[in-house]
Amino acid sequence: DKSNQVARIHGIVGLTQLARMDKKDHADAIVPLLKDSDPEIAALAAKWLGDIRYEKANSVLIENLKHPNARVQFFNAEALGRAKAKEAIQPLIELLEANNDVDAYLRHGVTYALSQIGEVEPLAALSSHPSKAVRLGAVLALRRLESPELAKFLADSDEYIVTETARAIHDDFSVEAALPALGALLPTTTFQNEPLIRRAISANQRVGKDENLNHILAFLGKSGMPEVLRKEALAAIGTWAKPSLVDRVDGRYRGEVKRDASLIRDQVKPILIASASDRAEQIRVEAIKAIGKLEIADAADLLLTKIKTDPADPVKIQALNSLVAMNAPNLSQAISRAMGDNSQSVRVAGLGLLAQTDLPKDQKVALLTDIIQKRTVPEKQTALTTLAGLEGAKDLPVWKAILADFDAGKLPEGTWIELEEAIKATGSAELKAEFTGLLDEKSGGEEWKKFAGALADGNIRRGRTIFFENQTAQCIRCHAYDDMGGNAGPALDNIGNVLSKEELLIALVEPSKRLAPGYGTISLEMNSGEKITGTLMEDGKEILKVMVGAEEKNISRSDIKSSQIAPSSMPPMGTLLSKREIRDLVSYLSVLRRRE
Structure with missing residues (x-):
């Protein structure tokens, strides 16, 4: 009864089950349905014949690749792939050309079928085919086959084909035999798109031979390359001796690789030193970072000059960090220079390294004490942390004076958390007891006031990361922002206009003290x-x-x-997050205001 499509479909499935369990000859009755006037019957007949790999139907399946219905074409292609019908290779290629990349689903069906047939040679020969759609289909099929013949398509004149080939060679588990060819493309290609160039850089770093390093150096020597890609190339050089465990492009675990940095220092030194004076700030930062990682000692004086004269704070800070990584002989001079810089961020970076200078201990203590009394909050924070890291810190008399200032309200709230951490870091039970007593007095028995140091000078960027990504607090699981998140608690799009910082802090550490309306x-x-x-x-x-x-x-x-x-179901954040994290979270929540 051709009027009952569902019954006919059930009949096809039933015959297929009989063919699978008993004799394949039961499928003979399905073959005529490949030419049925109902496209759905013709499509599903092909689908189920493919499921049992019924080779007797191959000739009709090949004819149906020219069927006017794309769904019929798809299932016929799929069936031929399952049957590994080599005689279908050319008809499938013709279907790729006829489709001309219009129907992505059909392209997938055909390329998957070609990969199941598994013949590499006719696919590799398509690298010179005039149809872009056919060449792309060949790349996709060869990717599934993990064939080194993919390298032929790197010479294609079409940027999209070359980029897709780079993805096929590099991504997932990679076609390792073709990685050298992808790396060799880096200094010669005229294409500049980021997906391609990043993979070519990564391929060179992963192969890791002298010629691969030369490819990256030659790329850096080319003019007109985008800044983001030059930065990536410098980063690859900087991590050459110890690449990341995960892939630079797709994040897949690649395993540990260790190389001798001393073997490449002379080779990369000229380009790194030249790049350290590039006009682009990010290039200077990345080059100086690489100098530190590779411990290029000859550049120590250049880095000190950068701290003195470079106009960009990130460059100065990176130069300082690289000198630390190299344990350079001029490190004390560099730290002293950084501590006297006009920029607060550079001074803070220098302060954090003060303990590594060769200054006498009493001078370090005097300097840090002066900063704690007179400088900005970020500098005071760093000075307290640095003071606690000095040798014999717990016996320093200055702690008594600092605690007296804390008791008298002379220390800004933004430093209280660093003070508490510094006291704990000294390991002195006496200092810890004295600080705890003073904090209890200030709190007056109210739990949230013990977190008062979280009311000022938090980092908004880190607070945002905590809100969206912290797996312990899981803020976004219960609260929504900009239509993203849960609804167990109130949406926080406009919370910065609704609650003050003090109220936000109370809500975090004593959630049952005030419940949001409706919750x-x-x-x-x-x-x-x-x-x-x-x-x-x-x-x-x-x-x-x-x-x-x-x-x-x-x-x-x-x-x-x-x-x-009833008490709030939200756990007190003081039991899940550190005081620093709470400070950053309060700062972030306080700036959430609905856009008008």
Whole structure:
């Protein structure tokens, strides 16, 4: 009965099951359906014949590759691939050409079929085919076959084909035999798109031979290359001796590789020193970072000059860090210069390294004490941390003076967390007890006030990372921002306009102290004896608005005998996050304001 399409489909499936369990000859009855006037019947006949690899139908399946219905073509191609029908290779290639990349699903079906047939030679020969769609299909099929013949397509004149070939060679588990060819493309190609060049750079670093390093150096010597790609090339040089365990492009684990940095220092030194004076700030930073990682000692004086004269703070800070990595003989001079810089961020970087200078200990203590008393909050924070790291720090008399300033309110709130950490770092039980006592006095028994140091000078960028990515706090699981996140708690798009920093801190460390409207359950006992339980929608001075079922009730406080609010389901963040993290999170939440 051709009028009942569903019954016919069930019949095809039933015959297929019989053919699979008993004799394949049961499938003979399905073959005529490949020419059925109903495209869905013709398509599913091909699908199920392919499922049992019914080779007797191959000739009809090949004819159907020219069927006017794309779904029929797709399942016929798929069936031929499963049957590994070598005679279908050329018809499948012709279908790729006819499709001309219009239907991505059909292209996938054909390329997958070609990869299942598994013949590499006719696919590799397509590198010179005039149709771009055919060449792309060949690349996709060869990628599935993990064939080194992919390298032939790197010479294609079409940038898209070359880029797709680079993906096929480099990504996932890679076609390692073709990686050298991909690396060799780097200094010669005229294409500059980021997906291609990043993979060519990565291929050179992964192969790791002298010629591969030369490819990267030649690329850096080319004019007109995009800054982001020059930066990536410099980063690859900087990590040449110890590449990342994960791939630079797709993040796949590649394993540990160690190389002798001394073997390449002379080879890369000229380009790194030249790049350290490039006009682009990010190039200078990356070059100086590479100098530090490879410990190019000859560049120590250049790095000191950068700290003195470079106009960009990130360059100065990286030069300082590279001198530390090299343990350069002029490190003390560099730190002293950084500490006297006009920029706060450079001074802070220098302060953090003060312990590594050859200054006498008493001079270090005097310098740090002066900074704690007179400089900016970020400098005070770093000075406290550095002071605690000095040898014999717990016996320094200066701690008593610092604690006295803390007690007198002379230390800004932004330094309290660093002070607490510094006291703990000294290992002195006496200092710790004294600080704890003073903090308890300041808090007056209120838990949130012990976190008062989190009210100022947090890092908004780090706070954002905590909000969206911290796996312990999982803020985004319960709260939404910009329509992303959960709904167990209130949305926080505009929280910076609703709550002050103090209120935000209380909400984080004592979440049951104040519940957001619509998210707290309240139980009331009325003067009349009636008991009401519902969701507190508004906590007014005279009127409470309580949602009881679907009805919102206005309840006068004068009518209430007693009330009890269920504690918040949100855990106190003080048990999950450090005080530094809470400080950063408060700073981030405080700037969340709805855009008008």
